[in-house]
Amino acid sequence: MFRFSRALLLPACLGLSVAVAIAVLWFQGVSVVAGSAELRNERRVADLSAERLTARSLRRSGISIPDVVVTDERGRSLRLLSDIIRDRSVCVNFFYTRCDGSCPGTTRTIRSLRSELAQHFRAEELVFVSISLDPVADTAARLAEYRRSYGITDAGGQSEWIFVSCAESDLGAVRRGFGAYDLDSAVDAERNQHAATVTFGNARLDRWSALPAAMDRGQLLSAMCRIMGNSARQRYVSLLLQRR
Amino acid sequence: MINYSTRRTAIGAGVAAFTSAVSGRGGSGAVAGRASDGRHGTQLHVPRFVQNMPISPTKRPVSTGNAPWQVGDCFHGVAPEYFNRATAENVSFNFPQMFPEQYYELRAKEFIGEVIPGVRTPLLGYDGLFPGPTFRVRSCQPIVVRQFNDLFDTELSTHLHGGHNPSHSDGYPNFYILPGQARDYFYTNTLPGRNGIADISECPSTCWYHDHAMDIAGDTCAHGLAGFYLQYDDLELNLIRRNILPADAYDIPVLIQDRRFNSDGTIFYDPLDHNGYLGDVYVVNGKAFPKFHVQRRKYRFRFLNGCNARHLELRLSSNASFLGLGTDSWLYPQAIVRSTLLMSPAKRADVIIDFTNAPNEVFLENILEQSDGRGPDGPLDDRKVQIPGTPVLKFVVEGTRRSDSATVSVGAPLRPHVPIRPEEIVETRVFEFHRRNGAWQINQKFFDEFRADACPKLGTAERWILRNGSGGWWHPVHIHLESHQIQKIDGRIPPLSERFKVDTTMLGPNTEAEIFMRFRTFRGPFVFHCHNIEHEDMRMMFVFDPRTDGPMSNQPLQQYHP
Numbered sequence: 001m002f003r004f005s006r007a008l009l010l011p012a013c014l015g016l017s018v019a020v021a022i023a024v025l026w027f028q029g030v031s032v033v034a035g036s037a038e039l040r041n042e043r044r045v046a047d048l049s050a051e052r053l054t055a056r057s058l059r060r061s062g063i064s065i066p067d068v069v070v071t072d073e074r075g076r077s078l079r080l081l082s083d084i085i086r087d088r089s090v091c092v093n094f095f096y097t098r099c100d101g102s103c104p105g106t107t108r109t110i111r112s113l114r115s116e117l118a119q120h121f122r123a124e125e126l127v128f129v130s131i132s133l134d135p136v137a138d139t140a141a142r143l144a145e146y147r148r149s150y151g152i153t154d155a156g157g158q159s160e161w162i163f164v165s166c167a168e169s170d171l172g173a174v175r176r177g178f179g180a181y182d183l184d185s186a187v188d189a190e191r192n193q194h195a196a197t198v199t200f201g202n203a204r205l206d207r208w209s210a211l212p213a214a215m216d217r218g219q220l221l222s223a224m225c226r227i228m229g230n231s232a233r234q235r236y237v238s239l240l241l242q243r244r
Numbered sequence: 245m246i247n248y249s250t251r252r253t254a255i256g257a258g259v260a261a262f263t264s265a266v267s268g269r270g271g272s273g274a275v276a277g278r279a280s281d282g283r284h285g286t287q288l289h290v291p292r293f294v295q296n297m298p299i300s301p302t303k304r305p306v307s308t309g310n311a312p313w314q315v316g317d318c319f320h321g322v323a324p325e326y327f328n329r330a331t332a333e334n335v336s337f338n339f340p341q342m343f344p345e346q347y348y349e350l351r352a353k354e355f356i357g358e359v360i361p362g363v364r365t366p367l368l369g370y371d372g373l374f375p376g377p378t379f380r381v382r383s384c385q386p387i388v389v390r391q392f393n394d395l396f397d398t399e400l401s402t403h404l405h406g407g408h409n410p411s412h413s414d415g416y417p418n419f420y421i422l423p424g425q426a427r428d429y430f431y432t433n434t435l436p437g438r439n440g441i442a443d444i445s446e447c448p449s450t451c452w453y454h455d456h457a458m459d460i461a462g463d464t465c466a467h468g469l470a471g472f473y474l475q476y477d478d479l480e481l482n483l484i485r486r487n488i489l490p491a492d493a494y495d496i497p498v499l500i501q502d503r504r505f506n507s508d509g510t511i512f513y514d515p516l517d518h519n520g521y522l523g524d525v526y527v528v529n530g531k532a533f534p535k536f537h538v539q540r541r542k543y544r545f546r547f548l549n550g551c552n553a554r555h556l557e558l559r560l561s562s563n564a565s566f567l568g569l570g571t572d573s574w575l576y577p578q579a580i581v582r583s584t585l586l587m588s589p590a591k592r593a594d595v596i597i598d599f600t601n602a603p604n605e606v607f608l609e610n611i612l613e614q615s616d617g618r619g620p621d622g623p624l625d626d627r628k629v630q631i632p633g634t635p636v637l638k639f640v641v642e643g644t645r646r647s648d649s650a651t652v653s654v655g656a657p658l659r660p661h662v663p664i665r666p667e668e669i670v671e672t673r674v675f676e677f678h679r680r681n682g683a684w685q686i687n688q689k690f691f692d693e694f695r696a697d698a699c700p701k702l703g704t705a706e707r708w709i710l711r712n713g714s715g716g717w718w719h720p721v722h723i724h725l726e727s728h729q730i731q732k733i734d735g736r737i738p739p740l741s742e743r744f745k746v747d748t749t750m751l752g753p754n755t756e757a758e759i760f761m762r763f764r765t766f767r768g769p770f771v772f773h774c775h776n777i778e779h780e781d782m783r784m785m786f787v788f789d790p791r792t793d794g795p796m797s798n799q800p801l802q803q804y805h806p
Contacts, residue, residue: 058366062280062514179516195682212683215690
């Protein structure tokens with residue numbers, strides 16, 4: 001009897017230790033796999049070309065941003081497309097200085113995106129434009145005061161950020177061009193229902209998108225890099241290195 | 245590259261010069277060089293019903309049994325499930341593989357097509373074709389498709405719409421194929437089941453594949469990235485062998501889309517118009533307003549609404565009915581009579597048209613009125629229609645009656661249906677769709693690509709309430725991974741054609757749908773979203789992530805494969 005159970009015990013012990021060993025290896029294996037996924041992504045980032053993309057698709061976007069004259073916070077008269085956006089990447093939002101709804105949050109979001117994007121884009125590659133929905137009240141002086149009140153500076157290699165008002169008669173076309181309007185006329189007429197989205201694109205490569213300003217900021221930044229980027233590296237590095 | 249720029253000059257230079265002259269400021273980048281007169285409707289002359297409707301070629305495998313390359317040895321790799329097929333996580337994927345694995349290669353390319361006769365149109369196409377090649381695959385025969393992105397300017401993510409596929413290969417919106425790179429898509433062609441018995445009621449017939457890349461799928465799909473993926477199992481092959489269902493030259497996949505063209509031949513598409521893209525030219529299998537010659541017999545047509553935002557209600561000008569075989573991917577239990585085919589974007593209608601006694605000319609027409617991208621005019625059950633509608637496709641009926649026509653008729657048994665019983669339901673979830681400040685939310689939340697909103701337990705079924713709280717907008721809600729069964733729409737039993745298995749549920753303004761759905765195959769993440777692609781691009785999307793423990797909500801994703 002004794003001999004019998006001992007004979008059982010030994011293989012049982014062996015089996016247990018083998019099982020423990022397997023379990024340990026398995027858990028280590030899992031962490032090694034997780035680690036290697038990150039390593040793999042870093043390796044993949046190294047594979048991404050930093051070369052400026054030049055080839056353009058034959059298809060084209062049908063965007064209709066009007067090249068209207070706007071006044072900026074320094075009182076300069078500038079054309080929206082040919083003087084401000086040019087062939088740069090651009091981030092556009094609509095706001096008005098008296099807004100106590102979504103605008104303050106959107107302005108703060110763009111302020112932090114602008115400083116983070118400075119790590120990905122050279123200052124001259126990118127421009128930020130905030131367009132007033134209340135062009136009569138939002139004079140150059142008021143726009144300048146608004147910009148100042150949010151502590152917006154050009155320090156640290158950040159890209160230009162221009163606050164503008166257009167002619168009131170041009171506002172409809174400008175909003176339509178950037179897709180910031182509502183087909184429901186009641187909603188559209190309501191200024192505090194205005195689109196709290198940021199529209200961004202790369203005018204040189206003719207690539208555009210828009211997203212809600214209040215979404216997760218890391219994911220918004222990743223999408224902006226992907227749409228506005230001038231090289232594969234600029235576009236996809238945030239995607240591959242973004243942490244869950 | 246040289247080739248491209250030369251062609252671009254040929255097509256675009258005139259317009260660029262014109263725009264520069266008008267604005268008086270040449271060379272101010274891409275924006276000034278665009279042609280977008282298509283905004284006000286297609287200005288080109290579009291001849292009607294002179295071109296023949298083409299049928300996309302069947303995609304052939306590179307090899308069967310032996311892989312031509314090491315599977316997973318590409319930039320985006322392959323699904324972990326490829327190497328790990330019999331696990332507890334994949335509840336039912338330890339199902340015997342009955343045929344040797346097949347290997348395919350598919351390349352997304354830019355090319356010049358001729359949608360309108362004599363007009364050169366830049367398109368995007370799988371294998372340089374629009375529509376892409378048609379996959380015809382066998383159930384229980386897994387395939388690996390190495391997909392290359394040969395586009396230099398756009399990332400892609402291919403969704404196989406209506407199939408059971410691992411998360412890595414399902415077209416999760418940011419599980420991309422980056423430009424110049426490749427991903428091995430593992431299409432399992434499996435069936436869910438338990439204890440080794442396959443649930444053949446879930447076997448899909450008419451799937452399709454299309455681009456699903458985050459934020460930009462409206463553009464890529466509008467330019468042609470879509471194709472059919474037809475799956476056959478023993479049951480359907482028997483229906484074909486016994487000449488109950490038509491096959492081969494009498495079984496025709498038909499992709500219907502609406503497009504607008506600029507006068508330089510380019511497709512008009514404004515990525516900053518988020519309401520929904522509408523066209524004024526119907527493009528059927530890649531040709532504007534084509535005709536199709538048919539014999540006096542029964543034909544099976546797999547109609548697919550491949551429009552971005554236009555809903556269709558199809559009807560025959562001869563007043564004849566359709567014989568309905570299935571909705572979306574799945575055959576009905578029995579063939580039914582359908583007088584019209586209401587189809588939101590992404591929906592399929594698998595039907596028989598019997599031309600035996602038809603007049604010599606029959607038009608397929610769209611009778612649904614839709615004034616803007618938000619959706620058809622009027623509510624779901626009182627939508628505006630106009631008869632006669634807009635002719636989309638002309639059938640030219642030729643010859644004498646064919647005696648060898650397929651025999652399917654009303655009531656013919658097709659695929660058994662296994663209803664989900666209320667006692668199987670372990671969880672009820674409510675999803676309410678809202679519009680807020682120009683963007684979309686579900687349950688007051690924006691889409692988060694790292695948050696699994698719903699985590700059903702694998703092997704269970706759930707009840708989902710889909711509620712459209714966004715005013716006058718329509719939202720066709722597509723749920724990935726498995727079919728769902730509509731119980732009620734606004735408290736009433738849905739029409740017969742929507743009563744069995746669907747993968748897309750149409751929500752009209754203020755509509756509420758109650759659906760049952762099983763989660764049986766792969767762990768997530770997967771998305772469900774509005775299939776108005778402009779709404780989808782504005783991230784009207786949510787994540788569900790079936791897992792072994794649950795049900796839960798708001799969890800981190802189980803896996804991530806960018």
